[in-house]
Amino acid sequence: MGFMELAQSVVYTEQASSVSSARTIFQWGGTISALFLLLLNRTGRRSHIQTTLLVLYLFTSFPTVLFKILRGQFGRWVAFLAVGANLFFPRTIPASRFILFVITPEWLANGLRDDIVGGFFCLIIGVLLVIAEIRLIITESEASRGSRNWECTFCHCFGYCFGIAFLLFFTILYLWKGI
Template structure:
């Protein structure tokens, strides 16, 4: 059916005298669908496992460096629709209420990392989130997460397989999976 449709499109284009655009259009449509699908998998999968790792971090060792790295990962890979909501009026109100709560309960509400979503300049977030840059930044963050996790458990010789350690390894592995999948399937 696809060849019949392409054949019909080529006939119509040849009558119009424009064969290049019809053939090129079909190839570019398939590549944009592949790229947008890879981007969506990267955004949703990376966000789910980054949030999972944040929860594990807050219930486990409470590493400040890992929390910061995971928030940077979220800034670069958060789904676009949700990111726009957080950067709008809702995000401003949440940031305001979080800062107000931080004034009274500083140990309970550390808000400095959430402010990255709201106050980062548009030109910086656009460059960090679009194209191959977001994949490379997330890959570097993933390597940094592995290094901080290995240092946190005391090196590879001192590794004890607990639920927390297994969950962190699984979460980081999935972060790598979605990032590498995005880098391999995205068409640049």
């Protein structure tokens, strides 16, 4: 092996480790941000569109170790119990979003998670979340023109904007390092 081949392999290894570390940061940071936003969504307005978008984001950015656990035997049992609970308490326990993690075909799950396409998919979801939040704020402000009784408190709106900013930050960082 000559000097040029050795130098190229070192550069390639460095780029591969940079992409791998960016993917790990994206997975953990994006997951924490998405879970924070889901928590704010469940304690605030309970927007079904935002919840669905965040679950799709989590599906693409969930850390590999945890994703393999959910796709295994444990995930199947949790999905089975969620469907059973949904039969008796359909308004309290929406099982359909969790089942996405378990029953999605392997080629689609790996294609979205292991390729840069998943980063672009998450970026589109982040932009859609921003648009959905702006629409909800405008709708609530128009509905409460004369009164001060609309649900967007300062802390909730600030936390949601903060969470979306981190969600977009981790996604853009991953795309920037991955390309």
